[in-house]
Amino acid sequence: MxxxxxxxxxxxDNFEYLCQPDETLLDVLRDRLGLTGxxxxxxxxxxxxxxxxxxxxxxxxxxxxxxxxxxxxxxxxEGMAHGDRLHPLQQKFLEHAALQCGICTPGFLIAAKDxxxxxxxxxxxxxxxxxxxxxxxxxxxxxxxxxxxxxxSVMKGA
Amino acid sequence: MRYIRPLSIEDAVGQLxxxxxxxxxxxxxxxLLVRMKGGFIEPELIVDIKAIDxxxxxxxxxxxxxxxxxVPCAALGENAALKTAWPGVVEAAKLIGSKQxxxxxxxxxxxxxxxxxxxxxxxxxxxxxRALVIGPGGxxxxxxxxxxxxxxxxxxxxxxxxxxxxxxxxxxxxxDAYLRFIPRTEMDxxxxxxxxxxxxxxxxxxxxxxxxxxxxxxTVLLVEEAAEALIGRKMDEAAxxxxxxxxxxxxxxxxxxxxxxxxxRKVAGVLARRAAMTAYARAGGK
Numbered sequence: 348m349x350x351x352x353x354x355x356x357x358x359x360d361n362f363e364y365l366c367q368p369d370e371t372l373l374d375v376l377r378d379r380l381g382l383t384g385x386x387x388x389x390x391x392x393x394x395x396x397x398x399x400x401x402x403x404x405x406x407x408x409x410x411x412x413x414x415x416x417x418x419x420x421x422x423x424x425e426g427m428a429h430g431d432r433l434h435p436l437q438q439k440f441l442e443h444a445a446l447q448c449g450i451c452t453p454g455f456l457i458a459a460k461d462x463x464x465x466x467x468x469x470x471x472x473x474x475x476x477x478x479x480x481x482x483x484x485x486x487x488x489x490x491x492x493x494x495x496x497x498x499x500s501v502m503k504g505a
Numbered sequence: 506m507r508y509i510r511p512l513s514i515e516d517a518v519g520q521l522x523x524x525x526x527x528x529x530x531x532x533x534x535x536x537l538l539v540r541m542k543g544g545f546i547e548p549e550l551i552v553d554i555k556a557i558d559x560x561x562x563x564x565x566x567x568x569x570x571x572x573x574x575x576v577p578c579a580a581l582g583e584n585a586a587l588k589t590a591w592p593g594v595v596e597a598a599k600l601i602g603s604k605q606x607x608x609x610x611x612x613x614x615x616x617x618x619x620x621x622x623x624x625x626x627x628x629x630x631x632x633x634x635r636a637l638v639i640g641p642g643g644x645x646x647x648x649x650x651x652x653x654x655x656x657x658x659x660x661x662x663x664x665x666x667x668x669x670x671x672x673x674x675x676x677x678x679x680x681d682a683y684l685r686f687i688p689r690t691e692m693d694x695x696x697x698x699x700x701x702x703x704x705x706x707x708x709x710x711x712x713x714x715x716x717x718x719x720x721x722x723x724t725v726l727l728v729e730e731a732a733e734a735l736i737g738r739k740m741d742e743a744a745x746x747x748x749x750x751x752x753x754x755x756x757x758x759x760x761x762x763x764x765x766x767x768x769x770r771k772v773a774g775v776l777a778r779r780a781a782m783t784a785y786a787r788a789g790g791k
Contacts (some may be wrong), residue, residue, distance in 0.1 A: 351508055368508035389538045404608035410538045414508045480603020
């Protein structure tokens with residue numbers, strides 16, 4: 348199989364890579380570019396652990412081909428903190444202990460970032476619906492919902 | 506395997522027509538990539554249609570709406586005019602998968618994946634939607650219900666692409682609705698579903714109706730007798746009773762872990778009845 352040459356923007360930086368035509372963007376991020384924040388849970392778009400933002404749309408990177416990223420903007424969890432300064436969502440996830448094993452966390456953070464970008468003041472129900480594409484087997488979700496609510500109020504005040 | 510991203514629909518048709526092995530069209534990929542990963546399909550050629558001009562747009566035309574084949578379902582919910590005109594179609598499309606899947610999945614993909622339980626299809630069939638097909642033989646416009654021919658199978662010929670879904674401009678006093686039954690509250694595959702589309706006269710009497718049922722046969726069913734039960738009537742109890750009975754009788758469901766034949770028949774009637782009441786209210790009926 349011939350490789351596909353791709354030029355794309357990830358977290359504001361330009362990236363160029365070669366990938367196989369059937370290689371997912373998740374595999375490209377993790378195995379070719381060393382961006383291992385996005386996790387492979389199911390690989391079939393059910394669990395949300397590989398969530399990224401592609402041109403302002405929340406997507407599962409396991410359901411995107413690496414070749415499709417050509418000319419587009421990709422945001423991953425690696426782009427959320429600025430140096431040592433955590434994104435309010437990351438800070439609140441820590442404070443509320445909204446994670447245990449942590450595999451689902453990057454996906455939840457990106458999904459919550461997308462949710463708050465589109466709806467800065469969500470109700471609890473809107474948060475639960477908005478994050479329904481992300482599965483967590485540890486927390487029982489309540490701590491995640493509280494962390495997102497708290498982050499939303501901090502971000503509104505900022 | 507090759508991946509190409511043509512810039513024109515003619516080029517895409519040419520590439521699909523000229524391919525020797527299995528060729529797959531990639532729009533949202535939420536079915537295709539899962540099938541590739543599972544080893545159910547190994548395409549020799551992947552034709553990504555998202556760079557083709559116009560395919561990622563919802564256009565309001567003199568005739569109504571044209572929804573491009575690459576428009577993700579999330580964009581349907583963001584289009585105020587479409588939501589006002591066709592709330593049933595939009596609510597059905599919005600039920601497909603999670604937020605993440607919504608950002609990718611398309612109604613054309615939902616139609617061409619040809620699952621009997623596809624959420625957007627009963628709503629589109631009830632809405633009298635047409636598919637604009639382009640292929641080596643030129644263009645044609647066909648009713649959406651003629652696209653799926655059985656689970657995973659479509660009537661499209663080699664090299665043909667559905668360019669857009671066309672919806673009519675709304676007549677006054679019209680409304681549509683879609684409902685499905687799932688054992689969870691969200692993100693599941695319909696056990697039974699129903700789409701209803703109505704137009705009323707000035708007295709609130711139904712003058713046109715279309716009723717479609719999903720997940721109760723090998724393809725989505727357009728139930729003409731159910732529409733007849735509503736036409737010429739207001740939403741009186743007798744009309745609704747007749748609608749439910751006809752819908753239950755029209756089902757040819759399978760028995761599986763998601764629902765028995767008996768359950769599916771009963772629920773088809775219940776959902777058709779509830780969707781009809783919602784469509785009636787949306788059309789301004791009282």
